[in-house]
Amino acid sequence: MKYTPKLLTKNVNISITHPLREFAILTAGILGALILVYVLLGFALEWVVVPRIPQSVERSLGELFLGNYAVEDSPERQYLQGILDRLVEHEPSQTLDYQIHVEENPVVNAMALPGGHIVLYQGLLDRVESENELAMILGHELGHFAERHHLKGLGRGLVLLVLSATLLGDQSGITQFLQDSLARVESRFSQRQEQQVDEFGLHLLQKTYHHVAGATDFFERIQKEEPEGPLSYFFASHPSSANRVDFLNELIASAQYPIGEKTPLDLPE
């Protein structure tokens, strides 16, 4: 048998595809599929599941969350509750029993929790100057209840969690990459929601006080603080304050709402 030495010139064992091309195709495919599933599940929750959640279930959900927030009946809380009750009177479509909770925390934030609980952080109260702007914030949170965002957000967060955990497992790099991409999509959604409830809050302010003075005050004030500190947390999923102020001013102009006298905030110590 004759041995013929042969040099490997064409390598059949290696595919001639560019790795970047493959990466792009795979990422687009998987990300696309994930976003599709996420959006579809999100819509399913929004339109099918959430409107059918009975209030009893919502209340018990609320109890679940409220464990973290102490219910302390201070004069401050009663005062804030008074403002809220006045707003609720002018929004008869709302059937939940709304309650204010004050959280001793320097974070500038407010939250709408299932069961009609509104949590105000001390950091936010420290920055509010008039009753009107506080009413605007409360109206905003009531808007979340009216649109049932508090439940929808819960549902989508759950979808996101389950998706990334089961599909991607422990391959941390990929999970991180996909999760961040999905979070970006989510924040688009939530920014639209925030705008929607800002509008709700404004109309409620007009109905209650018969003028809309102070509607933009709070956003204007924190706009200056926005880039740094604990504030960035609050604004991650919200439109920038400048945008909100512009949006509200446009609404006020088009609805021709009057601007009246502001009531100073009289927080009991």
Add this chain to the structure above:
Amino acid sequence: MLDLALFLILLTVGYFAGRVTEHRHYKSILLREKASLRLPTVTSNMLPEVDQIAKSFLVSGSCVISIDYFKRILAGLRNIMGGRMTAYETLIDRARREAILRMKYEALGSSIIVNMRVETASIFSSTNQNGIGSVEVFAYGTAIKLKKTL
């Protein structure tokens, strides 16, 4: 956010470092394959006539290569979709050829290597989050030095 930045940096570094390493390795492999072309290496187990053999001994070469971060991620994505694992193809190819070259180096001065075999083992761990994606290729055979024919 920081995690994502780190991930993208690793991805970029992995991509370029991996490409440079692979390119260099292939260049060196081709060069050495050319140089060692005159040492016949066969998988046949037919030996020359016993009285012609001056010396015979076991030769082996092994090589461990890892893929870069970029290809690991690429392979992870491919793992979800299925299909040809192109990210791993060059890894295996390089490891195999390198191992054979090392084996040939050990057989320097011989007339032929017969009964060559190649074994592959994966060195893989998914327990920590930066799981290792490497292979070891082990090539071995019988080197034979023939008596000088007068």
